[in-house]
Amino acid sequence: MKITRRGFIRGAAAAGAIGATGFPHIWNKNLSLARAADGEIKVGVLFSLTGTTAIIEESLNKATILAIEEINAAGGINGMKIVPVIEDPASDPATFAEKARKLVLSDRCVSVFGSYTSASRKAVLPVFEKRENLYFYPTLYEGRECSKNVVYTGAVPNQQQDEFVPWLVEKFGKKWYLIGSNYIYPKEENNYCKKLLEGLGAEVVAEEYVPLGHSEFSSVVNKFQSLQPNVIFSTVVGDSVVALHRQYRAAGLDPAKMPMASLTTSENEVAAMGGEAAAGHFTSAPYFMVWDSPENRKFVDAYKARWGQDKVTHFVSEPSYFQVYLFKQAVAKLAPSDITPPNIREAIKGESMIAPQGKVQIERENLHTWLWPKIGQCKSDGQFEILKQSATWLKPEPYKAYPNMHCTEAGLTES
Amino acid sequence: MSLVVTGLSIASILLLVALGLAIIYGVTGVINLAHGELVMIGAYCAWALQSFFGIGLLASLPLIFLATALLGWIIDRVVIRHLYNRPLDTILATWGIGVMAQQAVRLLAGGELRYVEMPEAMNHPVSVLGVEIPIFRIFILGLAVALFGLTWFLIFRTSLGLKLRAITQSREIASCFGINSNRIYGLTFAYGAGLAGLAGAVVSPLKSVAPEMGTTYVVDAFMVVVLGGVESLVGSVASAFIIGQSSSAVAFYANDTIAKALVLLFIVILIRFRPQGLFAAKVRS
Numbered sequence: 001m002k003i004t005r006r007g008f009i010r011g012a013a014a015a016g017a018i019g020a021t022g023f024p025h026i027w028n029k030n031l032s033l034a035r036a037a038d039g040e041i042k043v044g045v046l047f048s049l050t051g052t053t054a055i056i057e058e059s060l061n062k063a064t065i066l067a068i069e070e071i072n073a074a075g076g077i078n079g080m081k082i083v084p085v086i087e088d089p090a091s092d093p094a095t096f097a098e099k100a101r102k103l104v105l106s107d108r109c110v111s112v113f114g115s116y117t118s119a120s121r122k123a124v125l126p127v128f129e130k131r132e133n134l135y136f137y138p139t140l141y142e143g144r145e146c147s148k149n150v151v152y153t154g155a156v157p158n159q160q161q162d163e164f165v166p167w168l169v170e171k172f173g174k175k176w177y178l179i180g181s182n183y184i185y186p187k188e189e190n191n192y193c194k195k196l197l198e199g200l201g202a203e204v205v206a207e208e209y210v211p212l213g214h215s216e217f218s219s220v221v222n223k224f225q226s227l228q229p230n231v232i233f234s235t236v237v238g239d240s241v242v243a244l245h246r247q248y249r250a251a252g253l254d255p256a257k258m259p260m261a262s263l264t265t266s267e268n269e270v271a272a273m274g275g276e277a278a279a280g281h282f283t284s285a286p287y288f289m290v291w292d293s294p295e296n297r298k299f300v301d302a303y304k305a306r307w308g309q310d311k312v313t314h315f316v317s318e319p320s321y322f323q324v325y326l327f328k329q330a331v332a333k334l335a336p337s338d339i340t341p342p343n344i345r346e347a348i349k350g351e352s353m354i355a356p357q358g359k360v361q362i363e364r365e366n367l368h369t370w371l372w373p374k375i376g377q378c379k380s381d382g383q384f385e386i387l388k389q390s391a392t393w394l395k396p397e398p399y400k401a402y403p404n405m406h407c408t409e410a411g412l413t414e415s
Numbered sequence: 416m417s418l419v420v421t422g423l424s425i426a427s428i429l430l431l432v433a434l435g436l437a438i439i440y441g442v443t444g445v446i447n448l449a450h451g452e453l454v455m456i457g458a459y460c461a462w463a464l465q466s467f468f469g470i471g472l473l474a475s476l477p478l479i480f481l482a483t484a485l486l487g488w489i490i491d492r493v494v495i496r497h498l499y500n501r502p503l504d505t506i507l508a509t510w511g512i513g514v515m516a517q518q519a520v521r522l523l524a525g526g527e528l529r530y531v532e533m534p535e536a537m538n539h540p541v542s543v544l545g546v547e548i549p550i551f552r553i554f555i556l557g558l559a560v561a562l563f564g565l566t567w568f569l570i571f572r573t574s575l576g577l578k579l580r581a582i583t584q585s586r587e588i589a590s591c592f593g594i595n596s597n598r599i600y601g602l603t604f605a606y607g608a609g610l611a612g613l614a615g616a617v618v619s620p621l622k623s624v625a626p627e628m629g630t631t632y633v634v635d636a637f638m639v640v641v642l643g644g645v646e647s648l649v650g651s652v653a654s655a656f657i658i659g660q661s662s663s664a665v666a667f668y669a670n671d672t673i674a675k676a677l678v679l680l681f682i683v684i685l686i687r688f689r690p691q692g693l694f695a696a697k698v699r700s
Contacts, residue, residue, distance in 0.1 A: 050518075052627050054526045182672050210671045213631055215622040216428070218421045218552070219666035219674070225547060226417070239528055242623035250533065250549035250621065252540035272528030272623060276538075 041077060041331065041339065043068075044103030045084045046114025046124070051091025052213070052238070056268055056316065057116045060138060061086070062307050063317040064113050067324035070302065077331050082324075085109055093123035100124035104133045110341055111136060111327060116316065118142065118185055125150070134341040136327065138319035140263065140285070142188030143398035146407035149341075151348060152368045153319035153326070153360070155286055157192040158400040159371050160263045163390050164284035165196040167375060168261050173230030174202035179220060179244075182209035186235035189263060192401040193233060205229050210236065215243040221251045224258065232260040241265055242273040245281070255280025266314035267382065275382035285315035286371040287357040288384045296356035312382075313356075319369075322355035326362060329353060359393065366407040368396030417546040418663055424548065426659025427556040428618055432632050433639035433651055434562060435610035441646040442583050442603045445495055445505045449513035450636055451629025453608050457483050457615025458624045459520055462529045472534055472620060479616045480609040487608020491601045499600065513629065521626045533620035555617055562610060567648060569606075579603065583646065642682050644692030654693060 045068075047061040048054045068082045076082060085107045087099040096115070103109045104127055111134040115121045118141055128135045128149040135150045143156035176197060180186025186209060194204060205227050210220065217240075224232065236244050241264065248260065260281045267289050270278040289300060289312055299321060303313050313321075330348035331339060345367070352361035358372040370393045376384030399405040399412075406413050436450045457479050464475040490512060498505045537551040570576035581589040582596045590596050614632075622628070638658060643650030658678055665674035686692070 050521070050526075054521075055528055055625060058526055208670045211675055214671055215628075215631065216425055216662075216671075218424050219663055219671060222417055222421045222663075222667065239623035239625050239628070242528055243621065246533070246621055247549075250538055250540070250551055252547060252549070269528070272530055274530045274532065 039076075039080045040083045041080050042083045042085055042107060042109045043327070044100070044107065044109040044112030044114065045086045046089055046096065046099055046103065046112050047116065048091040048120075049088040053091045053116050055239070057091075059268060059311070059314070059317045060116060060320040062311075063303065063313070063320040064324055066303055066306050067321045069306070071324065071328050077328050078336070080336065082328075089114075089120065091120075093117075093119045096120040097123045097127060100127040100135075104128070104131050110134070110331075110339055111344060113138070113320065113324065113327075115139065119183075121145075121150070132342055134345055136323045138323055139316050142185045143192075143400070144188060144402070145398060146366060146412040148345065148367065148409070148411070150367065151323065151326075151345075151362060152366075152396070152398075153323040154316065154369075155371055155373070156368060156396050156398045156400075157189050158397045159286065159373050159394045160284045161189070161192055161196060162394065163373055163388070164261065164263075164282075164375055165193060166200060167388065168231050168233075168259075168282070169197070169200050169202050172259060174200070175228070175230045176202055176204050177224065177227060177229035177232045178204055178207040178235075179232060180209050180235035181212050181214070181237045181240060183212060185237070188401070189235045190233070195401060210240065212240070213238065214240050217244050217247045220244070221247050221253070224248070224253060225251070229258060232258060234260045234262040235264060236262075237264050239272070241269045242277075245273045245277040249277045265378075266316065267312040267384070268314045270378055270382045271312055275378070275380040278378040278382070279380040281378050283376050283378065283384065284373060285376065286373055287313075287315040287318040288374060288376045288386055289313045290376075290383050291357060291374070291386060293356065293358065295354050299356040318356050322353065322360060325353055325355075326351050326360075361393075363396050365409055366396065366398060368398055370395055416544055418667055419660065420543065420546045420548055421667075422660035422663035423556060423656075424552040424659075425662055426655045427552070427559040428614075429635055429639050429659055430563065430652060430655035431555065431559045431614040431617065432611070433636040433643075433655060434559075434566060435607035435614070436633075436636040437640045437643070437645070437648065437651045438566065438610070439604055439607035440640060441648075442579055443495075443499065443600050444502045445499070445604070446502065446509070447604075447607070448506055448510040448633060449490070449516060450509075450607075450611055451631070451633030452513040452516040453483055453487065453611035453629075454615035454618075454632045455520065455624075455626065455629035456486065456516060457612030458531065458619035458628065459524055459529065459615075460612065461531045461616040461619050462624055463524070465531060472531065472616065476613060476616060479612050483612025483615075484605040484609030486612075488601055488605035490608070491604035495604060496597065496601070513633075517626045517629070524626075526626065529624040531616075531619040531624055551621065555621075558613075558617060562613070563648070563652060566610075570648070575599070575602070638679070638682055640692075641686060642692055644694040647692070647694040650692055650694030657693075 045064050047057040068084050072081050085103055089096040089099045103112050113136045115137050116139050121137055137150055138153050140154040178190045262283045265283050300313055304311055329351050330344050333347045334343055348362050349364040361370040372393050373390045374386050375388040376386050378384055398407050404414050439445055439447050460479045460482055461472055461475055464470040494508055498508055533551055540547040540549050578594045579599055582599055586596050639651055639655045643654035662674045662678055665677050
């Protein structure tokens with residue numbers, strides 16, 4: 001078929017007309033209409049259930065569903081039930097964007113909970129900014145983002161590293177080997193790490209990035225042996241973490257002398273590599289499954305009762321869980337006719353609760369979360385021993401590595 | 416020295432993964448895109464035998480070989496057999512089989528990463544020529560050499576191998592001499608699949624076990640086979656060695672990302688000037 005210009009215009013006009021009548025949301029700017037009709041509040045749940053990151057995102061999906069079911073069982077929000085619309089974006093950023101559009105436009109969700117990788121968050125961001133909707137993102141990430149349409153409940157670099165790096169330097173020494181997967185997150189974290197190390201007078205003997213999904217670490221282990229760093233700072237992600245730890249252990253390296261310090265190795269990854277391979281290494285995160293608090297015991301018991309006794313909770317599934325409760329608190333402050341994404345955003349600023357990790361709060365300025373960084377050492381049973389918790393909760397500073405820049409309510413500012 | 420040993424260890428895994436692919440392509444001409452998934456299924460077999468029946472990795476190897484070979488034979492009899500005269504279509508068919516295998520494993524075993532225990536006796540290093548290397552990697556090297564030797568013996572020293580070589584040269588004429596090419600093709604596919612399964616089982620304690628793991632292995636295997644020349648067993652060994660050594664050297668002086676890119680670039684340039692690969696089998700035309 002040949003496409004002429006006139007034919008194209010005619011077709012486009014017809015498509016436009018069908019779109020305008022068939023899909024009222026395209027021209028209806030007043031998206032808030034009937035948001036909370038019939039005593040239901042629709043929210044989107046957007047975690048990959050298939051594809052490469054399904055391994056971890058399944059657990060985030062489960063934590064989110066658990067929170068929604070608990071809230072509904074306890075009477076919902078002011079008597080209204082939360083109705084989750086679950087979509088599977090299949091670990092593919094383009095599909096993430098498409099499903100986000102569907103959730104916001106045709107399902108008319110007031111907010112969406114979702115994403116694990118930064119790539120998928122970046123992919124859905126335009127949808128939420130354009131449609132003035134709200135996205136709840138539970139993952140620790142590299143910071144350096146400033147959006148009034150995203151509520152970030154995971155840690156940013158300063159919340160994982162400010163205590164961790166000085167502690168490691170003091171305990172093990174000043175020769176550091178930085179190894180990460182080759183994409184934006186490890187590079188930004190290492191950027192911040194190098195700033196901290198410089199202040200401490202420590203030295204980076206190597207900085208190296210392996211391809212995503214890399215599983216042949218013999219060259220890297222070889223370099224560990226020849227350079228003999230005091231600390232291996234790892235921001236390797238995904239199934240590469242498993243290969244790295246197992247090959248480190250098979251090479252006979254000793255965590256007591258040359259530990260790996262990670263921002264990304266959780267109970268989930270440890271379960272896959274076997275506790276023996278992880279034992280002795282360190283992770284910094286605001287949450288560990290063994291954290292002893294009444295809120296966490298309740299969370300872990302509920303999670304296992306709902307999804308299986310062999311399941312573990314970890315530092316991304318915990319924010320997936322508590323962010324639904326923060327959403328609930330914000331919505332509970334609104335009258336049913338006022339439940340719109342912009343109103344929820346205003347209502348959630350400064351909102352706080354006792355999460356499994358401790359008391360958390362949404363920072364007014366940048367919608368990130370005040371968290372409680374902890375340092376854990378892995379034991380051979382696959383759980384962590386918490387060695388240290390920071391004395392106070394830590395303010396989220398997504399631009400801390402960039403001293404002139406600040407994320408404020410008005411957006412990104414430079415001084 | 417440590418560079419060479421590291422390179423050897425990378426090469427042995429490459430060879431192990433590529434051997435099955437090379438045999439299937441060399442003999443039957445089927446481009447088996449499901450090869451990576453056969454590797455993955457081998458790894459899952461190791462996991463299942465270990466966690467449900469308590470059979471250790473080494474003891475389970477023969478079982479895994481038989482199981483994946485049987486699976487390969489079934490795939491061949493049900494699907495591939497009908498496509499032997501349409502080699503291009505086998506790409507699509509085997510790719511589809513690969514996708515189905517991935518999803519089937521996900522449904523049966525779940526999406527989580529799985530854990531295969533390393534034999535305790537092999538979970539430490541020994542010093543070889545002044546370099547500390549894990550015993551398990553030496554074991555993999557030994558296994559790769561042994562399997563290569565076995566394959567070579569099968570092809571060049573048995574009557575089955577003789578028939579197989581006859582078919583490779585000319586299927587029609589071989590059939591005229593009463594060789595049942597259909598049966599030989601099926602056995603070849605089964606043997607190649609069994610080798611893939613073994614490879615998966617053996618690498619599983621070093622790497623991670625997940626439904627998607629096959630994708631990276633199939634890329635590696637194709638690199639080896641294409642570089643070595645598709646009908647040459649010796650070529651596979653040589654190219655695994657070359658790729659392993661150059662990866663290890665580049666990764667040492669730069670890093671793994673650059674090593675991957677450079678090795679691929681090198682192969683692309685090489686097949687521009689030598690499309691038949693380094694070691695092409697000489698066939699009278």
